[in-house]
Amino acid sequence: MLPDGTTGNLFPGIVRTKSSGTAPGVYLLQANFDAANLEWLAWSFRMPADYASAPVMKVQYKMTGATSGNVIINGRLAAVTVGDATDVDAKTFASANVSAATAVPATTAGKLGEISLPLSTDDGLAAGDFVVVYLGRDGASVSDTAAGDMEVVTVAVEYQTT
DSSP: OOOOOSTTOBOOEEEEEEOSSSSSOOEEEEEEEOSSSEEEEEEEEEOOTTEEEEEEEEEEEEESSOSSSEEOEEEEEEEEOTTOSOOGGGOOOOOOEEOOOEEOOOSSTTOOEEEEEEOOOOTTOOTTOEEEEEEEEETTSTTOOOOSOEEEEEEEEEEEEO
16 A cells, blocks of 8 residues: 655555566566655555564565665554454554664665564554554665665565464
8 A cells, every 4th residue: 555645655666677587577566665755655464363472574675776875664563453442544553663774785786685673563463453564764864875766575574473
């Protein structure tokens, strides 16, 4: 889900890309997070029944051109349990979980890197919850020094099971 583009709700471009390898080409979708702004996207799902604790967002990415510098990401959760007094239409995200400055993969643009971001502020997440996950790159942070787009190719939420 992409935000609406208003102030504070900027979104990355979603692009279909093709590898330069020989046919058949590898195609993938990537989210191109800007180096100058806070851009974010979100998705929703039902938390699996085997969820116990310790959610961690795993973000695999590459850079458009940068082979040096750091990126900063943040992740947020919004969790609602069936029967909660929470009105889903008025739900807000929990406070941001912010990564340390993470060095981009060196030597060649396009190399795959991964950031593990513990989601310790988890909004009371429980098995079976309706969950909305937020991923942002804070390109406006002084600690985010990598030039160009951060191209996110996949995201997973891992956790400890029951």
